[in-house]
Amino acid sequence: MAVATTETEPASDAAPPAKPTSFGTLALRWYKLNRNGLRATAIGIISLLVFLLVWHLLTTYRVVFFVRFTNVPSPLAVYASFTKAIHDPKFLMHILLSCRRILVGFSLAAIVGVPLGLVMGRFKLVHEIIFPVAEVLRPIPAIAWVPMAIMLWPTNEQSIVFITFLGSFFPILVNTLHGMSLVDPVLVRAAQCLGARERSIFREVYFPASLPHIFTGLTVGMGVAWVSLIAAEMISGQYGIGYFTWEAYSLVQYPDIALGMIAIGVLGLGSSLLIRGAGQLVMPWRLK
């Protein structure tokens, strides 16, 4: 593949295949090997462009058909407000603050949720004590915790981080538990007759065996963390990208609404990519 790219400039498709591996054959082979990936990428780009086009048409002609596009900003207007916003330190501060809240809330959830899930999965008594409480609290959406969080925590900032923590905590805990319940008992026995004691079995078998599910939990938890954060920021925040989006509505800055939404989408996507990357680093045996 490296050869194919270096030969891209001089050669062309029409060049006669002088050498046994000419550019033409290499390009063809490369194409055959990556056909599916290329296809998906091409279709993905086209589909995004069509989305933008439809959005553009709907807003330019202010279509009203059940939904009203009268006040919806056009892509170009959003782009214009984007170019303005990236030079605006306030906008960057909103983004940085949201990221910090996610980082703190999500990290705390992972630091508490993963070990708790591992211990609950291993020790029946801990499971029996904690599981009922967790099951009762779990269905409560993080957003419903807002009033309680404001009462519990002295500062606004802390209550928002707490909401973010709660949102990601339960998916992480539940998936870790699930991973622990699926550990193959034969692997535990194999470790035992190789001389492994309780602590080693935990470290060498239960933990790595649960890692794929732990990472599922982290991915889901990250998604819910953003959902909870944005909701909390819209209700009680003073800063943050959720607050920015809501403020834009209050101030009739319609392009900024869409800008805020897109920023949230990009941040969410970026953070789940980070987790996927971390997962691949930590679980090299899962690479295909």
Next chain:
Amino acid sequence: MNEILTKAPQGHIEVRNFSLSYDSIEGPVQAVTDTQIHVKPGEFVSIVGPSGCGKSTLLNAVAGFLKPTTGVVTVDGERVNGPSSERGMVFQQYSLFPWKTVRENVEFGLKMRGMARSQRERAARTLLGLAGLEAFEKHYPDKLSGGMKQRVGIVRALATGPKVLLLDEPFGALDAQTRVIMQQILTNMWQRLKISVLFVTHDIDEAIFLSDRVYCMTARPGSIKAEIPIPLERPRQQAMMMSSEFLALRRGLMSLIREESIKAMGGEITDLGMQGLNIELHGHSLADVI
């Protein structure tokens, strides 16, 4: 390595007055009853029997995973109280750690023993070399074929220098060709290491080809129905499986097991049914055809 190779012959397994039952809603269920077996140091012994006869239960009790309801299991006079690296075990499902490379899998037992990294790396490489797996030391088990996985499984069980090796239908999931090669590899390793082997299988040919002695178990509740010495010369070659000696042993074991299998099926197949088979086979008896 040298330590493993030159160890004095030991690994005398003794199972006395053994029975094992477990509780169910209808009361205790006897899995194995009134069983005595033994494996002399350096001996290769197989257990065969119809499925569900408790041969794996017996093996798991020797490994220390199950406690006998009555009786004792001892290795070199010491009572078995739980799993230990003195009794290496190979499982049918390979049970390699998917998150460890081939070499890390082999190193595992040595790591548990607290051996330094460089030392255990060297030991693992040597062992993998013996099994022809040195080229795959950095591979994850997922990338290996069944035969390779099981070779790693055997090497891993042997790495800690156990006194005995327990194998629970280790080649059951392999295709016929791979199985033959694996039997040869296992025989070679066993002869080199002078280790005692207790081997559970439902494959009669495999049991005869590999063993010094074969125990045949009855249908559930399992007990020892017969003990058959295998006087075939070693080294054994594949061609030996056609010899009259081998076939005679095979016929003997076959009929023992068939009786028990029919019992295990709860009389689903009656003598009449068997006669029916004879007729359909145009006068050949079932034994001739098999």
